[in-house]
Amino acid sequence: MAEMWINMGPQHPMTHGLWNLRVKIDGETITEAEPVVGYLHRGWEKLTEHRMYPQIIPMADRLCYGASMSWSHLYCLTAEKLMDIECPERAKYIRTIVLEAQRIGSHLMWLAALGTDLGSYTIFLYPMRERELFLDLMQNLCGARMTYNYPRIGGVRNDVPANFERDFTRVLNHFEKKLKDYEALCDESTIFRMRTEGVGMLTPEDAKNLGVTGPNLRGSGVDYDIRRDDPYDAYPDIDFNVCTRDGCDAFSRYRVRIDEMYESCDIIRQAIKKMPEGPHRLKPPRNAPKGKSAWAHVEDPRGEGLMYIIGNGDDKPYRLKVRSPIFVTVSASPVMLKGYKVADVPSIMGSVDMCLGETDR
Amino acid sequence: MEQRSGLAPGGLSPEDIAAKIKEKFPSGVTVTSVAPHRVFAKADRGALLQLCNFIKDSLNFEHVSCVGGVDWPAENKMQTVYHITSYANCATLEVVVDLPRDKPEVDSITPLWGGANWHERETYDMFGIVFLGHPKLERILNPEGTEVFPFRKDFVTGRRV
Numbered sequence: 001m002a003e004m005w006i007n008m009g010p011q012h013p014m015t016h017g018l019w020n021l022r023v024k025i026d027g028e029t030i031t032e033a034e035p036v037v038g039y040l041h042r043g044w045e046k047l048t049e050h051r052m053y054p055q056i057i058p059m060a061d062r063l064c065y066g067a068s069m070s071w072s073h074l075y076c077l078t079a080e081k082l083m084d085i086e087c088p089e090r091a092k093y094i095r096t097i098v099l100e101a102q103r104i105g106s107h108l109m110w111l112a113a114l115g116t117d118l119g120s121y122t123i124f125l126y127p128m129r130e131r132e133l134f135l136d137l138m139q140n141l142c143g144a145r146m147t148y149n150y151p152r153i154g155g156v157r158n159d160v161p162a163n164f165e166r167d168f169t170r171v172l173n174h175f176e177k178k179l180k181d182y183e184a185l186c187d188e189s190t191i192f193r194m195r196t197e198g199v200g201m202l203t204p205e206d207a208k209n210l211g212v213t214g215p216n217l218r219g220s221g222v223d224y225d226i227r228r229d230d231p232y233d234a235y236p237d238i239d240f241n242v243c244t245r246d247g248c249d250a251f252s253r254y255r256v257r258i259d260e261m262y263e264s265c266d267i268i269r270q271a272i273k274k275m276p277e278g279p280h281r282l283k284p285p286r287n288a289p290k291g292k293s294a295w296a297h298v299e300d301p302r303g304e305g306l307m308y309i310i311g312n313g314d315d316k317p318y319r320l321k322v323r324s325p326i327f328v329t330v331s332a333s334p335v336m337l338k339g340y341k342v343a344d345v346p347s348i349m350g351s352v353d354m355c356l357g358e359t360d361r
Numbered sequence: 362m363e364q365r366s367g368l369a370p371g372g373l374s375p376e377d378i379a380a381k382i383k384e385k386f387p388s389g390v391t392v393t394s395v396a397p398h399r400v401f402a403k404a405d406r407g408a409l410l411q412l413c414n415f416i417k418d419s420l421n422f423e424h425v426s427c428v429g430g431v432d433w434p435a436e437n438k439m440q441t442v443y444h445i446t447s448y449a450n451c452a453t454l455e456v457v458v459d460l461p462r463d464k465p466e467v468d469s470i471t472p473l474w475g476g477a478n479w480h481e482r483e484t485y486d487m488f489g490i491v492f493l494g495h496p497k498l499e500r501i502l503n504p505e506g507t508e509v510f511p512f513r514k515d516f517v518t519g520r521r522v
Contacts, residue, residue, distance in 0.1 A: 038502040208423040211476020229451040321429035331479040
């Protein structure tokens with residue numbers, strides 16, 4: 001049979017955003033794949049060159065609606081390095097807590113999306129239900145459900161609300177029980193395992209060379225986590241495990257994220273316990289030095305997020321470069337897809353956790 | 362699970378990495394500063410590929426975090442900025458390469474690390490920096506057929522293209 005190209009996207013239930021996966025198939029087998037991105041390109045990096053430093057924080061939220069806290073935090077962290085300030089201890093702990101809550105929220109949204117991809121409506125509904133609890137916590141903290149605009153250059157916007165500790169503890173205790181349900185729902189489902197086990201193989205060598213990061217990298221058995229290996233904020237004081245799996249397939253990537261959610265609960269509990277009293281914010285300088293550059297990278301829920309800023313002597317950056325984890329991971333998708341069937345595409349791409357806002361910027 | 366602390370056994374510290382780079386490249390590469398988990402360097406255009414080969418083969422740098430471009434019309438130059446990470450040493454090397462603005466060409470590092478592929482394509486797309494030896498240097502975020510390089514400083518935002 002002749003080979004032919006199929007466009008999966010830009011409008012396709014598999015894509016979770018606006019992008020196009022071109023696959024070349026021989027019968028049902030994928031022989032070549034080519035992701036096409038750029039449909040959502042807004043010129044984000046150029047836009048920042050015309051904004052004052054604090055004005056970029058809400059823009060950074062919009063890089064990824066699923067993990068907006070980690071992007072605005074990354075921007076603030078980079079700007080702090082550029083301006084040579086360090087945020088107060090209490091702010092570091094608050095940031096650690098909200099980042100981990102964001103990681104759980106983002107992973108839950110991913111699990112829900114994977115559920116719809118694989119045709120299990122229950123795996124969609126349950127995580128969405130529990131994600132709502134974390135959105136409520138965030139709303140209590142800063143008033144917004146998804147685009148928080150909460151970190152600030154030099155700290156966080158406001159101190160934690162009353163009953164913050166009680167609410168978090170309640171939600172985490174409830175959530176950990178529910179997480180066991182999800183595990184049972186997925187791990188013991190024959191359909192789920194058949195569709196994820198042994199598909200989308202990504203060897204550790206390929207994963208490293210192709211720049212795949214985050215849970216996808218750890219699902220290939222590479223033991224690297226920026227939170228531990230280049231720690232920022234309060235992570236140096238917190239004891240946690242880095243979750244890895246050696247399966248290298250879609251199922252391993254799913255397992256890594258489930259394990260990470262347990263670890264995140266643990267990190268939040270530790271951080272709440274250790275959180276010191278004190279100011280939550282300091283006044284940052286308005287301008288950054290001319291020609292000075294700074295960069296920072298963090299463990300985003302999807303992988304390594306990196307920003308690189310150059311100051312211009314005034315209150316606007318000269319250049320701001322963003323490294324988006326999924327932009328690189330999607331470029332590695334042909335390696336994961338080659339040799340599998342068309343029906344495996346949703347589970348392979350679903351296990352990657354696509355987010356187009358940050359990919360196209 | 363056994364917990365690995367900040368630096369893996371047998372890993373090199375940033376100071377060691379800086380010393381080895383200095384020893385290997387007496388000219389062409391300048392190590393500007395060293396910080397915890399970070400090494401900052403400037404490289405000549407001609408020395409970049411040799412430096413990358415060296416750090417990949419001898420110093421265990423296996424991951425390209427980022428490749429970006431910067432436009433400096435006042436100084437008539439462009440820059441490419443590389444952030445290359447070593448998982449084994451838990452360190453990231455920043456390399457800045459200056460290019461002449463009228464002929465912005467630099468060797469591609471995609472043959473070494475596939476992770477640089479789309480970063481270099483994007484830098485070409487936005488700045489018009491040509492990466493020699495890149496397997497597919499085409500537009501990626503802008504539509505095909507775009508004739509401008511929008512992230513250059515002399516690009517007038519708001520005009521019709």
